[in-house]
Amino acid sequence: MYRTHTCGELRASDIGKSVTLSGWVQKVRDLGAMTFVDLRDRYGITQIVIAENATAELKAQAERLGREFVVQVTGTVLERSSKNPKIPTGDIEIAAEVLNILSTSEVPPFTIEDNTDGGDELRMKYRYLDLRRSAVRKNLELRARMAHVVRNYLDALDFLEVETPVLIKSTPEGARDFVVPSRMNQGQFYALPQSPQTFKQLLMVAGFDRYYQIVKCFRDEDLRADRQPEFTQIDCEMSYVDQEDVLEVFEGLIREMFKQVLNVDIPKLERMTWHTAMEKYGCDKPDLRFGMEFCEITDLVQGKDFAVFNDAEYIGAICAEGCAGYTRKQLDELTDFVKRSQIGAKGLVYIKYNNDGTIKSSIDKFYSAEDLKAVCERCGAKEGDLILVMCGKKKKTLPQLCELRLEMGNRLGLRDKSVFKALWIVDFPLLEWDDETERFYAMHHPFTAPKPEDIYMLESNPGAVRANAYDMVINGVEVGGGSIRIHDKELQARMFRCLGFTQEQAEYQFGFLMNAFKYGAPPHGGLAFGFDRLASMFAQLDSIRDVIAFPKNNSGRDVMIDSPSLIADEQLKELAIKVDIK
């Protein structure tokens, strides 16, 4: 037996006991007469003391110890003379009697501490050492607790956990698939699932009624900080439901998670239409931790001498509370911010509603004080506030103003990671026009049901048809989304036609689903949460990497195991493929 207790377990009530602990050496303090060793495991840290009167053998062992050695210590629990109130084991220490080195360690390439000296790359390469840092491990513990709460909640509601296949079929629609050459069917390929979408719908056709799975999905996309080639979804589907039923169940899930895992009470979720979100926040995932809603002022400021405004389709403003004192430099920074190529605005107009009631703006020469006051009033500005105005094509200006709003939120400290504001975005458009290919695309996916009352417009005015689709947004991040699905084979065929699929294309790609719908498909709908994102939000992190045990870097490489890698010619031959780099 390697231990009687963990390193996080012993308390004052254990004083006098003979115990055995095993763990890693966090620190050795050699005070000459005595040596103190901090012994660490997943559960905590316990102080070991090699006393002045210890045997020569024991002292010699202690002298050999270095950081990250693995040792087993047997000894007696003593009361500490100087207690450490910062750790749960701080009242006691172990007077070592036997010290057994289980593994030695080279000096680790970075310190195993919350504030490590290791850079990103080094820590990725030695991920197994990075994971020893409690800050990193705690994120993964949090993730495991979240999964536990999810499963218990859904199990209690009769959701059935079903595993869907990983080796499936490639479909050209959507993002790029990872593919797997088949040895037994040469020249043919499996694809890894981007989501279990069609399988969960088939499970509904199969009468499974309520399904869930916490499941790996795969997308071969160019990577960003919050994207990984493999990621995890909490995937769910329900039969005999309308949108309201689905929102009810998953709003309950997210509130349960916040309560059980973080002890945070999330109030009933606001429901905002996609249209309102766009008008008020310029995007479909508004951060509601702060206000600063858009205020359209087009009618107020056009028809004067300012050509830029007169030519604009849309003129919108936000009001930054208490920022009237912004300096020239601060305002220039904001202008530079919106002019960055990622945002691409031409400029920024400001109106300062000063504390003394006067108004100062970058467009003073075109507008009277009354004109500007009217703008201030429309925006609900008080004395001391700053109004920021952007203009141009509406479709372009809204997202630009959205970025500016978020930037102001950051500057004003209004985006506290420990505050959570969740809402539903509903009534998404069913279809999205793409200027480049000159066709409509499904905004969610081709199985999403239109709102019954809008179906009549499917052919005549497709862009106006709203979908029974919904996203859950928390703090400006889309954490989940889903829809009621089409369960009628005629409507599904009509939808494919709207998307420009020929009968043959639809048949080839989704034939098995359309076939299934011939045999009595129930009304159904569902949703999927991005589990990595949700976990990183719960952990108050910016990137999903630190809630993934072994993440890949931006080139899709696992630098720890050095993958992907070359494979043997023999393997390629068996698979009947050849590498063909141009």
Add this chain to the structure above:
Amino acid sequence: MYRTHTCGELRASDIGKSVTLSGWVQKVRDLGAMTFVDLRDRYGITQIVIAENATAELKAQAERLGREFVVQVTGTVLERSSKNPKIPTGDIEIAAEVLNILSTSEVPPFTIEDNTDGGDELRMKYRYLDLRRSAVRKNLELRARMAHVVRNYLDALDFLEVETPVLIKSTPEGARDFVVPSRMNQGQFYALPQSPQTFKQLLMVAGFDRYYQIVKCFRDEDLRADRQPEFTQIDCEMSYVDQEDVLEVFEGLIREMFKQVLNVDIPKLERMTWHTAMEKYGCDKPDLRFGMEFCEITDLVQGKDFAVFNDAEYIGAICAEGCAGYTRKQLDELTDFVKRSQIGAKGLVYIKYNNDGTIKSSIDKFYSAEDLKAVCERCGAKEGDLILVMCGKKKKTLPQLCELRLEMGNRLGLRDKSVFKALWIVDFPLLEWDDETERFYAMHHPFTAPKPEDIYMLESNPGAVRANAYDMVINGVEVGGGSIRIHDKELQARMFRCLGFTQEQAEYQFGFLMNAFKYGAPPHGGLAFGFDRLASMFAQLDSIRDVIAFPKNNSGRDVMIDSPSLIADEQLKELAIKVDIK
């Protein structure tokens, strides 16, 4: 709202309530005046009645109904005049007031009943219809319950659920990998994991202490009935443990599963050495639902005139209770059985210990009645028993006799699927000699720790070294297995040398693990259960297919979605590969 209740929910206490149900039409019985409809969902079946005095509209709707139509019914719960005690809802029926057809259905290609008329192939192609059969769905419900019990048990013991990557690195050792071409790293490939073995060991190095995961694994092997290219493991690992600790925890898990899921009490598991299992049952996964242990009689029967025995290295017998009356035909069948090419024996000797005390055997002319009685005595045979004898090279004869024993078990009805006999096989050999390649292979894998007391023989007598490895066997099936791992980098290097790895090969394939061991690896060990097999055993099935929602056939094809399939040239080009069929 589509329903107020499910089809399995209503009881006599609900009589008089107005309810709405939704489900599939299982059966329509048109009795002229009245029509009865059995409405089915995942939860049960409820009888709907369209009464004689129903509206013409309602009657017309009812007439349109066919098998597997999806309908919504609103009506009043009535007491049935003729109750059906076979189903929980058998006391009531619903007098339909509104009947709404949600989806029509073509006539399904086979009947949706426990005893369906659909063949295997048809049911695989229409798997979503096969899954509607309650016999099939119940298997998947059982599987979900098992997963639930596993997670609760391990969570309570501080095991941390951690997801390990699916896109990893190909290693030539072991079975064939599925590979995934990398677009971002052209010419390089990921591999899908055959198991998360190295990652779980790295998690131990990382101090995670106790890990588990219910996880998909992949092997590109030619398929048999109980093999699938993707399969699921319950994968676990623990730190600071010896073999006894691991056996204790996972014996507890399996007993908990049997108790919670099947309400079966499994007694403390017997531990049998690999050597004993081979000697007594001829294989390392003995079926202990019945006795019929091997009895070596080499010393008793050699030195007489029977050359076949005199030339044999090993002569073994089993005693089939009460089978002395076997006919010529039955004995011939057994001889044919052992001579089949899969078994490959040359023949079979029998000795009948008749009820009248006389002895009749196929070798009467070589042996006296006393000689044969001695054999009967050695085998513990009573009057009325039949002794079956096989002989030859020991290594070949043991597995042949094993097959014969199992066949006799089948014939005598001793292998009842509702009886469960679990045991541990321990003390496996560390290495296995392969005659073809003339080298030793790791019997489990190269990280398995030898028994400390045997390490001295690693170079001098490798075949005699026993491993700290263990398999859990239930009813003749290996349901799980694992080992204590090597945590010492020197011993690991020595092990690689024994396996004929050069330093470079070991470095290339397992460098990251060996590197990790430089920084303080704790003693650790673990185990993995084959979840599909375990589930099919719990469901008392022969094949794992029926506990998998969407299985593949023996050619690795999913005939429902028609996968694998060709992919677009554009995809191949992006991945820099070419199909190259000779």
